[in-house]
Amino acid sequence: QQTLAQDTSKKSCYEFLNMTSRSFAAVIQELDEELRDSVCLFYLVLRGLDTIEDDMSLDLNRKVELLRSFDQIIYQKGWTFNENGPNEKDRELLVHFDVIINEFLRLKPEYQKVIANITKLMGDGMADYVSGEHRENTAIATVKDFDLYCHYVAGLVGYGLSDLFAASGLESKEIADDKVLSNAMGLFLQKTNIIRDYREDLDDGRQFWPKEIWGKYVEKFSDLTKPEYKDKAQACLSDMVLNVLDDVPQVLTYLSKLKNQSVFNFCAIPQVMAISTLALVFNNLDIYHRNLKIRKGQAVKLIMDSKDMDHVVSIFRQYVFEISRKNEATDPNFMKISMAIGRIEQWI
Numbered sequence: 001q002q003t004l005a006q007d008t009s010k011k012s013c014y015e016f017l018n019m020t021s022r023s024f025a026a027v028i029q030e031l032d033e034e035l036r037d038s039v040c041l042f043y044l045v046l047r048g049l050d051t052i053e054d055d056m057s058l059d060l061n062r063k064v065e066l067l068r069s070f071d072q073i074i075y076q077k078g079w080t081f082n083e084n085g086p087n088e089k090d091r092e093l094l095v096h097f098d099v100i101i102n103e104f105l106r107l108k109p110e111y112q113k114v115i116a117n118i119t120k121l122m123g124d125g126m127a128d129y130v131s132g133e134h135r136e137n138t139a140i141a142t143v144k145d146f147d148l149y150c151h152y153v154a155g156l157v158g159y160g161l162s163d164l165f166a167a168s169g170l171e172s173k174e175i176a177d178d179k180v181l182s183n184a185m186g187l188f189l190q191k192t193n194i195i196r197d198y199r200e201d202l203d204d205g206r207q208f209w210p211k212e213i214w215g216k217y218v219e220k221f222s223d224l225t226k227p228e229y230k231d232k233a234q235a236c237l238s239d240m241v242l243n244v245l246d247d248v249p250q251v252l253t254y255l256s257k258l259k260n261q262s263v264f265n266f267c268a269i270p271q272v273m274a275i276s277t278l279a280l281v282f283n284n285l286d287i288y289h290r291n292l293k294i295r296k297g298q299a300v301k302l303i304m305d306s307k308d309m310d311h312v313v314s315i316f317r318q319y320v321f322e323i324s325r326k327n328e329a330t331d332p333n334f335m336k337i338s339m340a341i342g343r344i345e346q347w348i
């Protein structure tokens, strides 16, 4: 039986959810009763972790200590955090984190275990990265480093969600066994965001593109914004898109295994947004100057159309075709992109 106080604290968790990400919050709230609270709290715990990792005003040792112990912090009733810089986007969440912890502690133990396990792995991964990033400014040197970073911040989210889906009984255990597919679901979203956010991150003094790729085209990461490097910048961008296209077959395979409608919608919507964003940024040099977002109307249409696998496959086919149309024979990566598209078309 739920007391009034418990009901209030649950409601405020959804208020925090809506504060952190309106459009995605709505998709989480459409989830089956059995999964809604655990996914909502998983999302909020991850936001808490992200708010600490993102805060450049935090002392490095303090940040590392918090990241590595966040999996224990989420069990500490009453814990709140007031040391975030004033302009940290979601600092409010950590100021009231005791409410999140209360609700987390009311989840079934197996859901708590999944969330705490991923929080530990992610917190350690982030701590390793920020320590390394501190030593030299390109912590993401190789494509391997790029895959590892994206695994920590997004691939692990796929692991955790697949574990929650299986634990709820709404999806088969198999969905949680195939870590490669769960990882690809996160990598596709995160890598597409990293391409889209080039300018925003550059202005924040952060760079996530692997030097093994951009170093083939320019000396300095910021040279990509200069008109005299226009052709190099375009080739570099298509090289980055090429790297992301390899995750598409695994994303489609994962989605095709889902049985529950609300889980399918929850997983498919961000993926169709991402393939749409990827087609938008491909061969579009504006990404070096401003943040590109797909138009609201298009996003709404994608959400409406992503209700089943056939529709999702046809959306992917449409955007992969758009990328193929934009692919230029003069681009040094032209053939590799054509082959990556060929591999995807076998699937769709």
Ligand SMILES: CC(C)(C)CN1C(=O)[C@@H](CC(=O)N[C@@H](CC(=O)O)C(=O)O)O[C@H](c2cccc3ccccc23)c2cc(Cl)ccc21
Residues within 6 Å of the ligand: 021, 022, 023, 024, 025, 039, 042, 043, 046, 153, 154, 155, 157, 158, 159, 161, 182, 185, 186, 189, 190, 193, 266, 267, 268, 270
């Ligand atoms: C870094 C990230 C990609 C994992 C962030 N991430 C997502 O991007 C959200 C979508 C989102 O937040 N979109 C923003 C817009 C934007 O940021 O571009 C919105 O406001 O709509 O979706 C993912 C997400 C949803 C469904 C299945 C997933 C499987 C593996 C990994 C992540 C999965 C997400 C699920 C959870 Cl539980 C937590 C975080 C995320």
